[in-house]
Amino acid sequence: MSRRYFISLNLTGKTCLVVGGGQVAERKVHSLLECGAHVVVVSPSITPGLAKLAEEDKLVYRQGYYRVSDLAGVFLVIGAANREEVNRQVADDCAVRNLIVNIVDDQAKGNFFVPAVVRRGDLSIAVSTDGKSPMLARKIREDLEKTYGAPFGEFLELLGDLRQEVIRNVADRDLKRAILENMVDSEVLSLLKEGCIERVKERLRSAYRSGRS
Numbered sequence: 001m002s003r004r005y006f007i008s009l010n011l012t013g014k015t016c017l018v019v020g021g022g023q024v025a026e027r028k029v030h031s032l033l034e035c036g037a038h039v040v041v042v043s044p045s046i047t048p049g050l051a052k053l054a055e056e057d058k059l060v061y062r063q064g065y066y067r068v069s070d071l072a073g074v075f076l077v078i079g080a081a082n083r084e085e086v087n088r089q090v091a092d093d094c095a096v097r098n099l100i101v102n103i104v105d106d107q108a109k110g111n112f113f114v115p116a117v118v119r120r121g122d123l124s125i126a127v128s129t130d131g132k133s134p135m136l137a138r139k140i141r142e143d144l145e146k147t148y149g150a151p152f153g154e155f156l157e158l159l160g161d162l163r164q165e166v167i168r169n170v171a172d173r174d175l176k177r178a179i180l181e182n183m184v185d186s187e188v189l190s191l192l193k194e195g196c197i198e199r200v201k202e203r204l205r206s207a208y209r210s211g212r213s
């Protein structure tokens with residue numbers, strides 16, 4: 001198989017269908033909701049966790065078996081039923097409609113799968129094993145979480161603003177690049193890993209000032 005193409009999808013307000021209402025469906029629903037998706041779950045039964053989300057109007061639940069009409073108006077689909085033939089039907093129906101689909105029991109049937117993700121504010125680090133070992137993806141994610149802690153999110157907020165300022169104020173391309181590179185040099189990264197956010201902030205400001213003068 002060829003390499004996977006990684007994208008970072010904006011799901012805000014997009015309707016996403018989850019077929020199945022078990023533990024795996026629940027995990028996928030949580031990550032879809034965190035990304036602002038409008039989630040519809042179709043399944044004869046659902047977990048207590050999903051039922052609570054439905055009661056709170058955080059998702060729409062249609063109790064019943066999957067049917068092709070569930071795909072109307074949908075942007076992205078997750079086939080998370082525990083019956084192989086149901087997930088296969090979902091995959092086939094999505095394929096003819098060119099929908100983005102993840103099939104949880106057979107990665108070859110869908111056209112995307114979900115990586116393990118470290119989130120630190122707007123910084124995301126995704127880990128994928130091409131379906132060979134989701135457990136390894138999880139372990140590496142946990143490892144990365146230790147190295148890349150909360151300060152990285154705070155740092156990125158600041159960096160985003162400063163970068164815009166540099167882009168606005170520094171016309172010379174080489175100088176601009178040098179300033180931007182200085183802001184994320186190896187010492188900054190080491191300080192962040194040690195949690196020294198205040199020292200990093202000071203360095204950032206002086207890198208910007210010295211670059212401008």
Ligand SMILES: C[C@@]1(CC(=O)O)c2cc3[nH]c(cc4nc(cc5[nH]c(cc(n2)[C@H]1CCC(=O)O)[C@@](C)(CC(=O)O)[C@@H]5CCC(=O)O)C(CC(=O)O)=C4CCC(=O)O)c(CCC(=O)O)c3CC(=O)O
Nearest residue numbers: 104105107113114115116128129130131132134135137138
């Ligand atoms: C192909 C893929 C399709 C997809 O779901 O997108 C898939 C498929 C399958 N997973 C299975 C099992 C487990 N999955 C997890 C956990 C995660 N699984 C996730 C993704 C993926 N799982 C996609 C590949 C991604 C990749 O490889 O990079 C993560 C990363 C993201 C997420 O789901 O949100 C999330 C970790 C999130 C985190 O912790 O950060 C655990 C561990 C646990 O429960 O903690 C176990 C038990 C241990 C084990 O089996 O390794 C089984 C076997 C079922 C059986 O036994 O029959 C299949 C089916 C098969 O392999 O065919």
Ligand SMILES: NC(=O)C1=CN([C@@H]2O[C@H](COP(=O)(O)OP(=O)(O)OC[C@H]3O[C@@H](n4cnc5c(N)ncnc54)[C@H](O)[C@@H]3O)[C@@H](O)[C@H]2O)C=CC1
Nearest residue numbers: 020021022023024025042043045065066081082086104105
């Ligand atoms: N991708 C992943 O990370 C993982 C995938 N799996 C795979 O995912 C599958 C689902 O796992 P669980 O959620 O633990 O199973 P589960 O048994 O808890 O839930 C399956 C759900 O599918 C529903 N369902 C059955 N037929 C349906 C139909 N025709 N239409 C709509 N919904 C239907 C059931 O009502 C139930 O809610 C397993 O078969 C397993 O192979 C398992 C673990 C992790």
